[in-house]
Amino acid sequence: DTEVTQTPKHLVMGMTNKKSLKCEQHMGHRAMYWYKQKAKKPPELMFVYSYEKLSINESVPSRFSPECPNSSLLNLHLHALQPEDSALYLCASSPLPPSGRVGRYNEQFFGPGTRLTVL
């Protein structure tokens, strides 16, 4: 299995709802990432998990809550979102986490994304 999967593909939620996005990889990768992408813009990094521990939080509002239950699974819990949070949410994984060295093991593989609409 050489892919990153994300569910659901599309999600519509109200500002008072609680929902979760799921990302899964079975490549044995030990780093997983969440990105937010607005239309016609590059992805923006939100969180990085290294060996199932949160290693980078790019000052993301607390209404986004990441969770890494095991090395294959990454969740993003959503609560009290705003309409401006509507975007494509991309998950990625890499063989190894950031280590201060550069190599193919840092290369990131992306999932297909979840298109989120907040009403």
Next chain:
Amino acid sequence: AQTVTQSQPEMSVQEAETVTLSCTYDTSESNYYLFWYKQPPSRQMILVIRQEAYKQQNATENRFSVNFQKAAKSFSLKISDSQLGDTAMYFCALTGANSKLTFGKGITLSVRP
């Protein structure tokens, strides 16, 4: 800090012709990777080609090749024999020791039949 600049927002090419997408970057690191990612309307981010900074030989993947000019900090992508399926947004990206991907703003490429 790392920066990646893609100054052309849009390009158009006739099917079967060749097109070159430009990218310049800046980094203080001596070792880094450069990438071109393709994002079609389906919005799946697909890695097109990678270049390791310490390798002088330009990377090639089938119809895709790069012109890597390290001294000029330039990393352009050439697409030969353009196909309709090449229509997409293309992002140039850079990663260094912190493994964070720095993306350019992207360029929208349209292939005309």
